[in-house]
Amino acid sequence: MPMERALVRLLRSQVLRAASSPSRLQRGVLGRGLPSQVREYAASTSSSVSHFSALDNRFGKDGLEGTHRHQEKVDPFSLVADELQVVANRLRSMVTAEVPVLALAAEYFFKMGVEGKRFRPMVLLLMSTALMTTPAHGLQDLIFDDLRLRQQRIAEITEMIHVASLLHDDVLDHADTRRGISSLNSMMGNKLAVLAGDFLLARASVALASLRNTEVVELLSKVLEHLVTGEIMQLSSEPKDMSNMDYYMQKTFYKTASLMANSCKAIAVLGGQPEEVALHAFDYGRHLGLAYQLVDDALDYTGTTKTLGKPALSDLGQGIVTAPVLFALKEFPEMSKLIQRKFKTATDRNQAVEMVKESRGIAQTHELAAEHAQKAVDAIDSLPPNPSLQVQQCRRALIDIAHQVITRSK
């Protein structure tokens, strides 16, 4: 395995370098000694505020209800594009530059879900501004602000936890190696996938500890527990669990939405917001995460490998039951047998797809996603009024993201 050997060498030499130069590590982790990107950012902010692209209202009759419906549209991404670049560069210098093998890992996963690219950091930076109480004089003020740096750190930690969980989820059993599932770790080996994930978790822990806020540490530690719980729930082969919608939604919260919910809440906690506001932030993240995953589940049945950038029907192929199947089960009780067999044969899988497509499964999944997106919008609308244009723009952007999540096709 020459590739593995090479990766081990890289990983080792880079990690060693990081471990033996604490000052460099600390600069990376604590964000002291602002990287040149921050200085570049300062120079570019005047242009970045003016280049918001006006998005068409793509939502038509599906548009969600909210008090911000008729405000000017802005592209959520462009609102924080430059700051995201800062966060992404810092992440790279915290992780990737030190451990090139992790660059491969990150690359691999970011390619799989295009929406996933910087999605979590984007939401968290928008949330940071959406909850601002003292208006910044300009984005330059904002980005050098100590609180803002801490909130950016949450975005970085969240992304590290996310990638670590993907790496560990992807570790294969001996048994699974026979099933020919393509995964990162068939490229790099189980051992390296575990180590790379552990390394990210360790870095995330150190960065988290450096924030020196015990409530925030508690929120994100809880997420780690939820991620494991969700993964274990997904491994279940109990028929009563696999066919149960509540079980599925709980699993989805643990595996997908908890990270978003708790990191949104962490942004509020760092900002010194009252519990009620922190709860709205949590609710936004929770419902956005659930909506996102439900749409993902539907796309697994309606998308093609080309549009998705990953294999279609991959859930089914791995024996994983998702919302479309659970809705279809209500119309086709014979789905039950296929679920219990974990769609083992090609015939099973073909039958399952047919039932899903003949049922209202896909439509109902989208409806449920829309309900959660609406609840995410409601959470933003429940925030205390704030006259600042910046704050309003970012709240609007968070609402737009809820729309985009349910209307995306990839």
Place this chain on the structure above:
Amino acid sequence: MPMERALVRLLRSQVLRAASSPSRLQRGVLGRGLPSQVREYAASTSSSVSHFSALDNRFGKDGLEGTHRHQEKVDPFSLVADELQVVANRLRSMVTAEVPVLALAAEYFFKMGVEGKRFRPMVLLLMSTALMTTPAHGLQDLIFDDLRLRQQRIAEITEMIHVASLLHDDVLDHADTRRGISSLNSMMGNKLAVLAGDFLLARASVALASLRNTEVVELLSKVLEHLVTGEIMQLSSEPKDMSNMDYYMQKTFYKTASLMANSCKAIAVLGGQPEEVALHAFDYGRHLGLAYQLVDDALDYTGTTKTLGKPALSDLGQGIVTAPVLFALKEFPEMSKLIQRKFKTATDRNQAVEMVKESRGIAQTHELAAEHAQKAVDAIDSLPPNPSLQVQQCRRALIDIAHQVITRSK
């Protein structure tokens, strides 16, 4: 794989139970609602203080220098035996009782190294008393003391991190599955080993966060990073690294001693000790950990499968270079080739063992271990004088442990 399926079922049902009843979880993690063992402990303390067994001075001419040399000997373990039971029971209820599959995992590893059984918690509880500034009125006071509960929590967290690292270290590559290395994960599958490890790490993080001490969180987060770094260093196949004693000692610090060093320091930090005292605690843990590992390395060559409770020559079998080989290399330069080949063939291994045994490798490893044990003793002797009998007994016990570590034969 019917066993794996059963384990998944157990793991899932138990983790779910834990996740769905936060109050129960919290009781476990935060130690509220003291378990019955604590109450039993209170009833038993009067006997436990009197049943210290008087150990013979086994060290003879090898005895280490120290100001406590001529005090009455006590068995270190018996000094904290009952409290260890409390810690062990709480650990079980935090982890094992919730997730039976982890019981198997823990069992497996504790059997491998007999000294490993509760070794870390024992040291940490003794350190807690050794650093006490306000003398307790009796052990009953002590065990219900809030500070003491927090220090016990460090012992629990340390043990969880330790077992998690063993689980993850043991994950096999595809390549390795062909080498037939016996490991926990060949019993339970890579996926479960990763999940069980992640679960322990997540529990440890939550418990750590609940201590609400940012410095302690930082100390133990750092350990996670060191564990990964050490593991990556061990995977190296660069000849210059594999043959280098400094590299080996650095790796050993990261993989073994950092956890002991930083958790000892955490005990001091929780106790509100000045930085200087915290550093002595760190040094004790560091040197004890290094001495322990060096002796382990020697025993791999001198012990038998029967006395060790694990296969002899297991390092060599896995291509891992340890101190006896590095010392032997100085006398037998031809060892170099074998190291680079990672002792691939039976002939390689036989030759390596012969060279180690013909060289002063084993003796020099023991000498180096004794040096580190002496430094551990020095660290205890450097603590501020304290007239309390309890404190003195525990300091003496820590010194005795340093002796035992270098004279053990299993």
